[in-house]
Amino acid sequence: MDNLKTHTGAAFYETFEPKEAKRLCDRFEFIYTPKHGSWLNMAEIELHVLNGQCLNRHISTIEKVKEEVTEWQIHRNNKNSQINWQFTNKEARVKLKRLYPSINN
Secondary structure, X not given: OOOOOOOOHHHHHHHOOHHHHHHHHHHOOOOOOOOOOHHHOXXXXXXXXXXXXXXXXXXXXXXXXXXXXXXXXXXXXXXXXXXXXXXXXXXXXXXXXXXXXXXXX
């Protein structure tokens, strides 16, 4: 998950009755991406593609949204779409050096 404040267990309690909120909190484990590394999260990349290719217009009903997303997903999977990383691990370590923990003597 990214670091939005809505991605906490408290958001469930703001939206659902306590019993349902507790059930959902128990079901999910919150794992956060680095604060400035959301572009490293493949799920976020895929959601960005979905938004740009499918959800970038007004869709009148939730049923139509579900239908459109399902069709997009089938097409995307059949196409065997992949994420094309633009640099190697070695290059990433140089570029992202400030995000890695350091050991100081």
